[in-house]
Amino acid sequence: MSTLLLIDDEEGIRKVLSLSLRKDGYQVLTAENGGKGLESFRRNLPRVVLTDIKMPGMDGIEVLKIIKQIEPDTEVIVITGHGELELAIQALQLGASDFITKPVSDEALSIALKRAEQKLEMKRRLKEYTHDLESMVKAATDELRRRYEFEDKLIQASIDGIVATNEKGSVLIFNEGASRIFGYSRLEAIRGMDIEDLYPAEIAREIKEGLYGRKYGEEHIFRWKEINVKVKDGQEMPVRFSGAILYEKEEVVGSVGFLQDLKEIKRLEQDLIESERLAAIGQTVAGLAHCVKNILYGLKGGVYVVNTAFKSNNPEQLKTGWDMVNRNIGKVSDLVMDLLNYSKEREPDYQRCFLNTIAGDVCDLMDLAAQEVGVKIIRNFDQAIGEVALDPKGIHRCVLNLVSNAIDACHFDLDRKKDCVVEVKTALEDKDTVVIEVSDNGCGMDEEVKNKIFTSFFSTKSGAGTGLGLLVTQKIIKEHGGTITVESEPGKGSTFAIRLPLRENF
């Protein structure tokens, strides 16, 4: 039930109206003047106030003003005497919702009250609606803020550097990852830095071209690539970079770049290479020690045989011992030469020369050694090969290694019923490539041996080889930018092929 405050100085009116209003279902509070009325209003906060204007002391206009200050939503209906229209208008201007004139009729009062009720109801709904709207806006704003904060945190928390710019290329977002990479603080970066201050010129130009739409319609995503960025102390820092031009409805709004610090990765790579190198050195030293030990054993053996021969005055034995000493001195010198060749990091000494002449020299040199073990060397040279640019000494060494291996392969072959042949073949494969092929029909290799021939100190020659020959050969060929390949079958023989690119200028 609604509460209503009735302020009137005439007791008769208060009584009559109260009765009538109570009958209409209101709970009626009455007051006989403005001061008491306001007191009652403050205590009960009725939603509707009915007040006479002309009252002794505080008049109705004053009461209206104060009530509107206290609770602006209150519906105040003023009661005016006949012909007091101006007062009524003043009251309306001050926020009264309605007026009724004396003598007050039940109908007029009832209508005024109904309108007041309706207004109150509308105000309530409006308030509810406004409140809903406000809370909806607040919720949406909160959500937006949460998302913004979340995204901001996401950007800040990223280990990768993130740099976003506006459509002109000025930095807007610069996260901690970017600070770590570049050395600039976020504030330094967003107060006037440009992508040109951060990225290498070509990347900055590409992004700017994207921003200014000179290449509009092209996809502006920069795939991951390794670049060096300029950091605060003037040094360069290796990073992996990717980026994109940002569009909003086909309008360029900015750019974003993602950067990954490669310094650490590079450092780890370096460490790995270093440890592999140390492991390789360890293996090499072990292999070398074994190799030297064997040669030393041969030398000591030789010396012992020589000494024995002296004591027993046996010239034949003396020759055997002396041969051993010589052979092992030869091995030491081979080993040292191979090691030097292998360890030296060098550019081939390119000279104009004839490949066929080099191959021919090797064959001539090895003919005698081959004949001694019953092997025939066949020369098969392509006369189309003219003067070429090679390191003649290096290539000579490679061919010599292959030919001497081929002779050994025949020599080691147990099936000596077949005629052993080593073929040295040269060919112009195409206008840019020459091939040198050395093949034999000796013992051949199984897969296991084939897989090991290019490793250091691997030898199947029972102490007669250094285990470095093919390694040195491979190294020289690589230095020429060429390749060496091998095909082999146990019992059938092996073919080694060297392919060398021909140089235009040298």
Next chain:
Amino acid sequence: MGKKVLVVDDDADVRTFVTTVVETNGYTPIVATNGEEAMAKVRGDKPDLIVLDVLMPRESGIRMYRELKTDDALKTIPVVILSGIAKRTFLRSQAALTEFGGQAVPEPVAYLEKPTEPEELAGTIKKILG
């Protein structure tokens, strides 16, 4: 003619050295360059002692030693191992073969790691053959 010593090694220098030591000390050397050849000579020439290398092509000393020591007719021939690999490694390989299902074989009567001094080798042979 002194007692016969079979020298098995794929390295010519080692063979020359060992045979010279053997000869100088009054024994008769026989040589073989791999395990296969050596087994044939063991059966044919009946040596009194075998000086055996371990790492050889075709048939290794590890297998040949096992063959000798599991053959009733040959197991009494003393074998001196002369090798670039350590004794421990050789014994471990024999133990592994035994575990693999083979018969346990005794340790060689002597094991010399290369490089060996001639006196040491001569002394070892003398101690065995008397």
